[in-house]
Amino acid sequence: MTSLPESAALPSPAVEFHDITAAYRTQPVLWDIDLVIPTGQLVAIVGPNGAGKSTLLKVALGLVRPLTGWVEIFGEPFETRRSWVGYVPQRESVDWDFPTSALDVVTMGLYGQLGWLKRPGRREHERALACLDRVGIADLARRQISQLSGGQQQRVFLARALAQDSRLYMMDEPFAGVDATTERAILELLQELRSLGRTVIAVHHDLQTVGEYFDHVVLLNLRLVAAGPIASAFTHENLTRTYGGRLTALTQATEALLRSRVPPSESIRGPERR
Amino acid sequence: MLELATRNVVLGASLLGIVGGALGCFALLRRQSLLGDAIAHAALPGVCLAYLITGNKGPESLLAGALIAGVIGALLIVGVVRMSRIKEDTAIGIVLSVFFGGGIVLLTYIQKLPWGNQSGLDKFLFGQAASLMSSDVQVMAGLGGTALLVCILFFKELKLLAFDREFAASMGLPVRSLELLLTVLLVVVVVVGLQTVGVVLIVATLITPAAAARQWTERLSLMLVVAAAIGGLSGAVGAAISAAVPRMPTGPVIVLCASSVLVLSILAAPQRGLLHAHLAERRAGRRIREENLLRDLYLWGERRGGDWSHAVSRPVLMGSRGLQARHIAQLGRRLAGRGLVEAGTDGLVLTEAGNRFAKRVVRKHRLWESYLARRLELPSDHVHRDADVMEHVLSDDAVEWIDRLLGHPRLDPHGRPIPEAEPT
Numbered sequence: 001m002t003s004l005p006e007s008a009a010l011p012s013p014a015v016e017f018h019d020i021t022a023a024y025r026t027q028p029v030l031w032d033i034d035l036v037i038p039t040g041q042l043v044a045i046v047g048p049n050g051a052g053k054s055t056l057l058k059v060a061l062g063l064v065r066p067l068t069g070w071v072e073i074f075g076e077p078f079e080t081r082r083s084w085v086g087y088v089p090q091r092e093s094v095d096w097d098f099p100t101s102a103l104d105v106v107t108m109g110l111y112g113q114l115g116w117l118k119r120p121g122r123r124e125h126e127r128a129l130a131c132l133d134r135v136g137i138a139d140l141a142r143r144q145i146s147q148l149s150g151g152q153q154q155r156v157f158l159a160r161a162l163a164q165d166s167r168l169y170m171m172d173e174p175f176a177g178v179d180a181t182t183e184r185a186i187l188e189l190l191q192e193l194r195s196l197g198r199t200v201i202a203v204h205h206d207l208q209t210v211g212e213y214f215d216h217v218v219l220l221n222l223r224l225v226a227a228g229p230i231a232s233a234f235t236h237e238n239l240t241r242t243y244g245g246r247l248t249a250l251t252q253a254t255e256a257l258l259r260s261r262v263p264p265s266e267s268i269r270g271p272e273r274r
Numbered sequence: 275m276l277e278l279a280t281r282n283v284v285l286g287a288s289l290l291g292i293v294g295g296a297l298g299c300f301a302l303l304r305r306q307s308l309l310g311d312a313i314a315h316a317a318l319p320g321v322c323l324a325y326l327i328t329g330n331k332g333p334e335s336l337l338a339g340a341l342i343a344g345v346i347g348a349l350l351i352v353g354v355v356r357m358s359r360i361k362e363d364t365a366i367g368i369v370l371s372v373f374f375g376g377g378i379v380l381l382t383y384i385q386k387l388p389w390g391n392q393s394g395l396d397k398f399l400f401g402q403a404a405s406l407m408s409s410d411v412q413v414m415a416g417l418g419g420t421a422l423l424v425c426i427l428f429f430k431e432l433k434l435l436a437f438d439r440e441f442a443a444s445m446g447l448p449v450r451s452l453e454l455l456l457t458v459l460l461v462v463v464v465v466v467g468l469q470t471v472g473v474v475l476i477v478a479t480l481i482t483p484a485a486a487a488r489q490w491t492e493r494l495s496l497m498l499v500v501a502a503a504i505g506g507l508s509g510a511v512g513a514a515i516s517a518a519v520p521r522m523p524t525g526p527v528i529v530l531c532a533s534s535v536l537v538l539s540i541l542a543a544p545q546r547g548l549l550h551a552h553l554a555e556r557r558a559g560r561r562i563r564e565e566n567l568l569r570d571l572y573l574w575g576e577r578r579g580g581d582w583s584h585a586v587s588r589p590v591l592m593g594s595r596g597l598q599a600r601h602i603a604q605l606g607r608r609l610a611g612r613g614l615v616e617a618g619t620d621g622l623v624l625t626e627a628g629n630r631f632a633k634r635v636v637r638k639h640r641l642w643e644s645y646l647a648r649r650l651e652l653p654s655d656h657v658h659r660d661a662d663v664m665e666h667v668l669s670d671d672a673v674e675w676i677d678r679l680l681g682h683p684r685l686d687p688h689g690r691p692i693p694e695a696e697p698t
Contacts, residue, residue, distance in 0.1 A: 062443075079446075098436070104493075111431070119430065160441075
């Protein structure tokens with residue numbers, strides 16, 4: 001494994017969203033997000049369905065291009081920091097009947113470091129196996145991935161991200177639909193990552209465990225409702241503001257925008273892009 | 275001369291099969307099988323226009339025309355999906371029919387031209403492998419070999435693209451360029467197959483070997499090899515058949531050969547095959563009938579106050595589950611062979627080992643009933659049918675876990691004793 005510099009030497013913060021407005025397909029789902037994610041913490045992104053949680057991750061990962069604003073990862077644009085970032089997509093986003101083994105999927109996490117035209121060899125497979133071991137399923141390495149349970153599949157995805165050996169991990173609902181054993185294994189892994197000075201941003205659905213599992217919370221519903229340490233930000237009032245009141249004005253604005261057929265780049269202060 | 279022609283046909287057809295089989299795997303896994311069909315149909319107007327422009331029927335210009343038209347067709351599909359609200363299947367249908375319609379119009383127009391050398395373009399519809407020349411095969415080998423090489427060089431990237439596009443993009447892979455590359459490779463396969471199989475049936479050389487190969491392996495690299503082998507072999511065999519038997523069209527025969535392999539694979543492949551599933555089901559059915567018979571024998575002994583030394587007559591056993599005499603005879607023979615029952619003239623009786631086995635089944639049944647009644651609070655008259663299934667499915671570990679969970683109950687919800695677990 002490549003050794004990372006001490007977390008103190010890392011520039012902070014981990015991620016800065018500057019004035020992000022993003023439309024996914026035709027629907028604007030994020031409005032004017034200004035957000036700072038501190039380094040070395042476990043950060044939960046929380047909000048109702050359709051609040052733009054996954055989109056926020058995808059903007060940070062360069063998968064969705066924002067209409068306005070920019071993102072900095074450890075003080076630099078994503079393109080130059082790509083190798084510092086690991087990604088765990090939603091489990092349902094791939095076809096698990098794909099002809100490949102658990103070990104092979106984890107090895108995919110090393111493709112970025114491996115570069116073009118090079119094939120993964122024994123060294124890569126050993127590293128991948130070590131990552132599977134860290135999530136507790138090294139014995140399933142040769143299994144075809146459709147033969148794994150949902151929790152085991154989720155762990156394969158986490159092991160793949162571990163193989164990326166990143167300073168910052170973005171996880172889209174890592175706890176969704178997993179068994180109790182897997183949930184404990186994932187939690188232990190997150191705590192291990194934190195003790196190594198890594199930052200984890202995870203979309204999380206289970207409000208009951210937010211306070212127990214995470215240090216920092218981002219409450220999101222189309223716009224940023226609140227963000228901060230659990231103690232100050234994860235309050236009843238903020239939750240009510242996130243989940244409770246319908247944002248009729250914002251929803252109406254969105255629909256009006258769609259009906260108007262104005263090109264999205266023009267409609268939301270497009271020219272200001274950096 | 276005839277031999278040389280046959281050699282050309284067999285070579286060309288197996289070449290197409292190998293390249294189509296390997297690249298078809300990616301099309302199949304990315305659910306883009308029909309994209310290949312659209313590209314193939316889109317190539318036809320390219321061939322016609324190339325002929326109209328150059329006035330020349332050499333393979334280079336015609337295949338170049340097909341290549342360009344195929345890429346344009348593929349890009350149009352992508353463009354329509356991205357720019358409008360039209361979904362991909364619709365876009366594929368539109369491009370396929372518009373290009374093919376245009377191609378047929380051009381073809382008809384060309385055939386009515388008074389030039390004299392225009393005959394033979396219609397072979398691109400269904401292919402006419404018999405007319406393949408050595409120069410054609412050389413062009414095909416060059417194109418196909420290049421496509422195969424590219425596919426091997428970028429195998430790792432193409433695999434990641436096919437499995438998890440977003441992860442690939444987050445890692446910095448140029449996914450759009452890779453998708454374009456894959457599309458161009460599909461077009462190349464189409465171009466390679468134009469003269470052998472023709473635009474209408476090329477899609478079969480892409481998807482049929484790949485679909486067959488998927489049945490046999492769970493590893494992508496192996497799937498590519500198997501698909502290439504199936505494609506190459508059915509190409510060679512199909513071409514040989516059509517050369518040996520008069521009035522046999524090459525392309526369609528090749529397609530039928532590959533389809534036979536596919537049908538065989540769907541039926542006979544291990545794990546994924548229908549035959550395997552059927553046999554597994556039959557084995558499970560037999561096991562359930564055996565366990566039921568053992569349980570029935572146990573229940574009769576229980577009714578006699580725990581005396582299992584009497585044989586239970588065959589008609590009684592038939593009556594309890596509506597089985598026929600020959601079923602009982604068959605089951606009795608098999609269980610006797612395993613030393614679980616003794617079959618005499620007056621009926622069946624459990625052996626020591628059979629009794630232990632039956633106890634385990636009854637234990638699973640009654641513990642599951644207790645679990646449903648106590649934990650899920652179902653009324654006791656609702657739990658029996660469910661337990662009838664679960665007694666055959668639950669593992670010993672799961673049952674002991676339930677036993678501990680319920681605090682080692684002695685009686686089931688109907689008040690009958692739950693037998694103790696005994697080591698076998």
